[in-house]
Structure formats: C-alpha cells, structure tokens
Amino acid sequence: MAPPERPAAVPRDPTRVVIEGVAPEIDAGRFPAKRVVGESLEVEADVFTDGHDLVAAALWVRPPGDEPTVEHAMVPLGNDRWSSTVVPDRLGRWAFTVVGWVDRFGTWRHGTLRKVEAGQDVDVELQIGAELVRAAAGRAKGPDATLLADVASVLEEGDADGITADGLEAAMRRWASREPLVRYGRTLEVVVERERAGHGAxxxxxxxxxxxxxxxxxxxxxxxxxxxxxxxxxxxxxxxPPIHPIGREFRKGPNNSVTSAPGDLGSPWGIGAEEGGHTAVHPELGTLDDLDAFVARASSLGMEVALDIAFQCAPDHPWVTEHPEWFRHRPDGTIQYAENPPKKYQDIYPIDFESEDWEALWDALADVVRFWIGHGVTIFRVDNPHTKPFRFWEWLIASIQADHPEAIFLSEAFTRPKVMHQLAKAGFSQSYTYFAWRQSAWELREYFTELTTPPLVDAFRPNAWPNTPDILTEQLQHGGRPVFVQRLVLAATLSANYGIYGPAFELVAHRAVAPGSEEYLDSEKYQRRVWDLDAPHSLRHLIARVNDIRRSHPALLQNRTLRFHPTDNEQLLCYSKTDPAGGVPVLVVVNVDPHHRQSGFVHLDLETLGVDPHHRYEVHDLLGAARYSWEGSANYVELDPEVLPAHIFAIGRPSRSESDFEHFA
Known part of the structure; x- marks a missing residue:
C-alpha cells in the first residue's frame, strides 16, 4: 500500500479574507443540492477577515447552458454570516460559488463618519477617500463615472458632505477595487427540477x-x-407496478407460495418472458398503443403517469439467453437467483452490475428509461435501488436528466438511513421514508425534524406512504378506520409528497397473510383482486377533501417551514407549515391514539405563524368545517378518533376553498 502523501507546504499568499461554512453544500461539494423551479435557493457563508476592516461578499451564479455568470450581492446576517437568495427559473444544473474581499471604501467611510461625529479633524481621511473614489471613477462607465468623479472632487476640496453623497455607496459597490478577490475553493451545484418533483399526491x-x-x-x-x-x-x-411480461419459470403463486398452478398470474416484478422484457407490455394488459392511450387519458384528467423501473429479470427474460454475461453465475454454471435470507426469490435473477460487460449493460438499462420517456412517461418509481451501485444511479440519472431534465425518479429503498441518504445524494428526486413505522408523536417529531433540517433537507425529498403492496403495518391491521384517517392526514400534511396504494387504502384493507407479517392476505403482488370502489365505508371522499386542502394551501406543498409545537398530551401531535410566499399558514393537530378520545392544550409559537399575540385570531378547521376563535399561544383541542382524529386549521382568515363538508364518522 502506498504511503500517504506529505502535506503540501503552506503557500505565501497576502489574501486576508476567509470564506467557509457555505450552505447548501453536500459532502464538500461532491453532490448537488436540490430545488424546483421557483423555489428559493438561499446561500449562506461565513466571510470575515482579520483586524477591524470591513468585508463584502457576493454570490456568483451560473445558470445551465451557455448563460453568463450573474452576481448577486450578499447581505450580512450578523456574526460574520452572509446570505443571498436567488430563485432558479429553469430546469438543469446550476453552479454557484461565493467571493469576498476587504471593503476598503466601506471601512474608510465607516471610520471617517465616526470621526466626523466625534468632531475630529478628517482632512487626511478625506484625501484618502478621494483617492479611492477617483480610482473607481476611472473604472466606471456612464452616469456612475460622472457621479464618482464629482464626489472625488468634493472630497479633494475637503468637503465632508461628499462622504454621504447620494448614490455614492451604490456606485462604489459596483466599481470599487476588489483586489485581492478571494473565491471560495469550490464551485457548488444545485439540480433544479420541475415542480412535480417538489410536491405531489x-x-x-x-x-x-x-x-x-x-x-x-x-x-x-x-x-x-x-x-x-x-x-x-x-x-x-x-x-x-411493472406492466411487462411476467416470467413463467419459478412463477410465484397466491400469497407468495413458491409453486404456482396453471392460471396463476405471478408477480409483476418477475420481469421478462418469451414475449419480451423491460420494453414490452404484458399481452394480457394490452399493447404499447394502449399505454399511450392510458398516458393521454391521465393527462386529460390533470394527472401524470409513473411507471415502475425494476432492474431485475425473470429466468426466461430474453436477456438471460442474449446476454448471460450480465448475470452472476454459480460454480455449477447456474445463475444466482435473488435471496434475502431466509427468503428466496427463485423467480428473479439479479443483474450483475460489475460484469465484464458492465458498460453495455449500463447503456441498455438507460435505454429502457429512454424508451418509456419516448412514450410520454417521465416519472419513474425505482424498485430496490439500494441493491444496485450508487455510481450506476448517479450516472444514469445525470445522463437521463441531461437530455430530459423533466424526468423524475422516486427511490424505493427501505434500508439503512445512510444508504437511503446516499441514493438521494446520487440524484433521486424523491425517496420513500420510514413514515409507515413512525407512529408515536415523539417518533414523528424526531424523524420529520431530521428530514426537514439542513443538510438532509437539501438532498433528500421525502415521499410518505402509509401503505404499499409490501407494507401493511401492524397499526393498520388493528387500528381500524380511525388509524387510516390519521395516517392519511399525517402523510399528506407532514410531507409535500405522499402516496397511497389503492384501492386497498381507501377501502381500509387490513388483513395480513399471517400474524406478525406485513404482507397483505391475497396480495395483488401475486393475484388479481376485485374491489368495490363504491363501498359505503370508502375513504375516497375524505381523501378528495385532503387533496383539495393541499392544492388550496401552498404552505403544505413544501417541507422547509415545518415546525412542531408542544402539547401537554403526548397523544396529540401539533405542527404547522407556513407559505414562503406569504399565503395562509396551516396548523395540524392529530390524535395519534386511534382508540381513545384525547384532549389537551397546544402551545403555539405565534411568531412562527405570523400571529399577533395581543389579538384574537380565527382558526378554520378545513376538515370538519368548524371555526374557532383563539387567543394567545395556549389553546384547547379535543379529538375523537371515531369522528375525526385530526384538525387541519387555516389560520388568520378563512381558506378560499370554503364549502360545507360532512363529518366522516
């Protein structure tokens, strides 16, 4: 093993400004931060120097393509912290960095004004200032050149009024010398995606x-x-879920049985048969023309289509015979099927991403994504990405988004936190979360505080699902209808992105295949189900109401302003979101106990909510239609899970979506 290199000698360098603590910065600039079009990018940095000289700082931003770099002034926040905010207006990778310099004019002006206020002689200081302004006038153009030359003459004549001449500060910011200019040691990036990456149901x-x-x-x-x-x-x-031909060899039977009978459908994730692979449609589902019609119909109804990307193959997938080198072989020559001991998945062959022919393999997988983009699909839910190399995803997502910046990728990785976070940093637009298993108030507070706090919030966009075809938590199995309502409200208001697996969710499907299992009985992963969409117990109307509330209140469509508020009952979870654009704040109170009525006081941070603590304010329950007049920070709530386990309050004034709404008992 080679010895580590010796540290480099410290260079001789007269620069005095230090720039550090730049944010957002992911892993020392190794990965880009994330934003969507129209979402503010606030860049902060520590910028300072020795002694008493003042410093100035600027943010340099380069949009995608051949656009020139644009400079934005940074403003001091105190304690040597500086900030500037830009709003990206187009898709793609933006670059930015921070520069700083000793503000010689600002230092001169500040010190000279203090001497003037103290009645001291400033004749020499005025001549120093005249030199600074005269030098800037030589660089300036247009009206600024005239203004600066005139002020320099005033100062040269010993007139202290020139120090505060109108327009002088602004002109000097533009034309004063910045030498020696110090630039932060890294150029950082932010990937700007379309709005749907930031929020959606x-x-x-x-x-x-x-x-x-x-x-x-x-x-x-x-x-x-x-x-x-x-x-x-x-x-x-x-x-x-996957719409491709399903393999016949080792096809799974109902309830994940290892053998199948004639007529059993198998798992859609066992991809590939003689009819085709990842770019084919299962013949019983229809044709590519049928998919195109499906995508068009969804678009006409204001929805987009997401397809499952599962990079794995059934034993009879065409690639198994056409490219056997893309799979890992055992010593006896057979291909290794998927395992998660003690579980065995004989109907799935994992792909060997480290095969000698890996470059051709990676290109073929990228072509799969491009194929479906060619059919109007630009959103992809990616199955088990944590079982494939991080570098592959970083390459694939960057390659696809270079040509199709509208493409969105959702990571389905229920695995170790660091692995989930690394996938997000590698480029996934959104990520599944542990939400399904975070059930108590303290767990939800702790987890969503982590997800919405830098540095994680700049890389990881949560997508909260109370259920999936693989996840039927014990809470959903035994909590009854109230827990389904509770989890719906939590998912849809804690996270800007959320989803449900239906019709199982709205029809309150809760039977597990066996005690202690999170698998559904008669799971659709292995068989067809018949659902009564008009069942009287359906939650469909409540779901519609919750989604209407989301669309009517932009505060819920982002995560950065999520704040939790204390309660004196641990069964009550209270949190708020405020709209960065100044819209109506939303306050949510949820009874996390699905079996008992709970009551208590919520203690609100009124400053966060923009509420005057000296005046009464109205809270309008957007779920139950009631209105309450509150005063001060401590207010009483009572929630019966058999009626509604949650309030979603609009604060300060009624929402624009104001209609009578029935209680869902």
Whole structure:
C-alpha cells in the first residue's frame, strides 16, 4: 500500500479574507443540492477577515447552458454570516460559488463618519477617500463615472458632505477595487427540477385488477377507465407496478407460495418472458398503443403517469439467453437467483452490475428509461435501488436528466438511513421514508425534524406512504378506520409528497397473510383482486377533501417551514407549515391514539405563524368545517378518533376553498 502523501507546504499568499461554512453544500461539494423551479435557493457563508476592516461578499451564479455568470450581492446576517437568495427559473444544473474581499471604501467611510461625529479633524481621511473614489471613477462607465468623479472632487476640496453623497455607496459597490478577490475553493451545484418533483399526491393501483368483470384479467384500457375515479380524489400522479411480461419459470403463486398452478398470474416484478422484457407490455394488459392511450387519458384528467423501473429479470427474460454475461453465475454454471435470507426469490435473477460487460449493460438499462420517456412517461418509481451501485444511479440519472431534465425518479429503498441518504445524494428526486413505522408523536417529531433540517433537507425529498403492496403495518391491521384517517392526514400534511396504494387504502384493507407479517392476505403482488370502489365505508371522499386542502394551501406543498409545537398530551401531535410566499399558514393537530378520545392544550409559537399575540385570531378547521376563535399561544383541542382524529386549521382568515363538508364518522 502506498504511503500517504506529505502535506503540501503552506503557500505565501497576502489574501486576508476567509470564506467557509457555505450552505447548501453536500459532502464538500461532491453532490448537488436540490430545488424546483421557483423555489428559493438561499446561500449562506461565513466571510470575515482579520483586524477591524470591513468585508463584502457576493454570490456568483451560473445558470445551465451557455448563460453568463450573474452576481448577486450578499447581505450580512450578523456574526460574520452572509446570505443571498436567488430563485432558479429553469430546469438543469446550476453552479454557484461565493467571493469576498476587504471593503476598503466601506471601512474608510465607516471610520471617517465616526470621526466626523466625534468632531475630529478628517482632512487626511478625506484625501484618502478621494483617492479611492477617483480610482473607481476611472473604472466606471456612464452616469456612475460622472457621479464618482464629482464626489472625488468634493472630497479633494475637503468637503465632508461628499462622504454621504447620494448614490455614492451604490456606485462604489459596483466599481470599487476588489483586489485581492478571494473565491471560495469550490464551485457548488444545485439540480433544479420541475415542480412535480417538489410536491405531489401519488396513487398506486394494479391494472390487472381493474377489470369490471371479476372473471377477466384487467387491461390498460380497463385501467384507463378507472382514471376518472383516481382523478376525483385529487391525485397528481398515478403509479403502475411493472406492466411487462411476467416470467413463467419459478412463477410465484397466491400469497407468495413458491409453486404456482396453471392460471396463476405471478408477480409483476418477475420481469421478462418469451414475449419480451423491460420494453414490452404484458399481452394480457394490452399493447404499447394502449399505454399511450392510458398516458393521454391521465393527462386529460390533470394527472401524470409513473411507471415502475425494476432492474431485475425473470429466468426466461430474453436477456438471460442474449446476454448471460450480465448475470452472476454459480460454480455449477447456474445463475444466482435473488435471496434475502431466509427468503428466496427463485423467480428473479439479479443483474450483475460489475460484469465484464458492465458498460453495455449500463447503456441498455438507460435505454429502457429512454424508451418509456419516448412514450410520454417521465416519472419513474425505482424498485430496490439500494441493491444496485450508487455510481450506476448517479450516472444514469445525470445522463437521463441531461437530455430530459423533466424526468423524475422516486427511490424505493427501505434500508439503512445512510444508504437511503446516499441514493438521494446520487440524484433521486424523491425517496420513500420510514413514515409507515413512525407512529408515536415523539417518533414523528424526531424523524420529520431530521428530514426537514439542513443538510438532509437539501438532498433528500421525502415521499410518505402509509401503505404499499409490501407494507401493511401492524397499526393498520388493528387500528381500524380511525388509524387510516390519521395516517392519511399525517402523510399528506407532514410531507409535500405522499402516496397511497389503492384501492386497498381507501377501502381500509387490513388483513395480513399471517400474524406478525406485513404482507397483505391475497396480495395483488401475486393475484388479481376485485374491489368495490363504491363501498359505503370508502375513504375516497375524505381523501378528495385532503387533496383539495393541499392544492388550496401552498404552505403544505413544501417541507422547509415545518415546525412542531408542544402539547401537554403526548397523544396529540401539533405542527404547522407556513407559505414562503406569504399565503395562509396551516396548523395540524392529530390524535395519534386511534382508540381513545384525547384532549389537551397546544402551545403555539405565534411568531412562527405570523400571529399577533395581543389579538384574537380565527382558526378554520378545513376538515370538519368548524371555526374557532383563539387567543394567545395556549389553546384547547379535543379529538375523537371515531369522528375525526385530526384538525387541519387555516389560520388568520378563512381558506378560499370554503364549502360545507360532512363529518366522516
């Protein structure tokens, strides 16, 4: 092993300004931060020097493409901290850095004014100032050149009024010498994505269960007929599990049995058969034309389509015979199937990302994504990305977004926190979370404080799901209807992105395949289900109301202003979000006990909410339609889970979405 290199000698350098603590900065600039178009990028940095000289700082920003760098002044926040805010207006990778310099004019002006105020002689100081201004006049152009030359003459004549001449400070900011200019040691990046990456409500369903005939396999045409139902609940994204041909070898049977009978459908994640692989549509679902029609129908209803990307193959996937080198072989020559001991997945072959032919493999996988983009799909839910190399995802996402910056990638990685975070840094637009298993008030406070606090908030966009086809928590199994309502409100208001797996969620499906399991009984992963979408116990109308509240209140469509407020009952979780653009603040109170009525006082940070502590204010319950007049920070709430386990309050004035709304008992 080679010995470490010796530290470099310290260079002789007369520069005096120090720039450090730049934010946002992910892993010393190794990865870009994230924003969406129209979302503020606030850059902060510590900029200081020795002694008593003043410093100045600026933010240099380079938009994507061949656009020139633009300078933005930074303002002091105190304690040598500086800040500047820009609002990216286009997609792509933006670059930025911070520069600083000793502000010789500012230092001179500040000291000279103090001497004038003390009645001291400033004749020499005026001549020093005249030299600074005269030098700037030589660099200036247009009206600034005239102004600076005139002020220099005034100062040369010993007239102290020149120190405070109108326009002098602004002109000197533009033309005063910055030498020696100090530039931060790194150029940092921020990836700016489209608005849907920042917020959205997702709905997942299986097209094969969409048939109106319980004895017939559903098609994409049937699924298109279900889209008005999904749109009526106010969802933005409809997500389909894999729609490809399903392998026949080692096909799984109902309830994940290791053997299948004739007619068993198998798991959509066992991708590939003689009909094709990752760019083919399962024949029983239809054709590529049917998918195109599905995408068009969704668009006409104001929704986008997300497709599942699962980079794995069934044993009879065409790649297994065409590219056996893309798979890992055992000593006996057989291909290694997927395992998560003690679980075995004989119907799935993992891909070997480190094969000798890895470059061709990576290109082929990227081509899969490009193929579906060619069919109008630009949102992808990626299955198990944590079982593939980080470097692969970093390359693939950057390559795709270079040509298609509108592409959005959701990471489905329920794994160790550092791995989840690394995937987000590698480029995933959004990430599944531990939300399903964070159930007590203290767990939710701790977890979502972490997710919405730098540095994680600059890289990791949470997408909260109370259930998925793989996740039916014990709480959902035993909490009854109240816990489904509670989890819906929490997911939709704690996180700007959330989703549900339906119709299982709105129909309160809660039966597990076995005690202690989180797998659904008769899971759609292995068979078709028949759902009564018009069942009287459906939560569809409540879901529609919650999504309408989200759309009507921009405060809920971002995560950076999430703040938790204390309560005197640990079964009550209280939090707020404020709109950075100045819209109506939203306050949420949730009873996290699905079995008992809970009451107590919430203690609000009124300054955070923009509420005058000396005046009464109105809170309008957007779920239950009631209005309350509150005063001060401590106010009483009482929530019965059998009626509604949550309040979603608009604060200060009624919301613009103001209609009577029935209670959901």
């Amino acid at each position: 997702w709905y997942e369903f299986f097209p094969r269960s969409a048939s109106p005939d319980p004895d017939r396999h559903g098609t994409l045409a049937d699924a298109a007929d279900r889209l008005p139902y999904v749109a009526s609940m106010g969802f933005d994204v409809v997500y389909l």
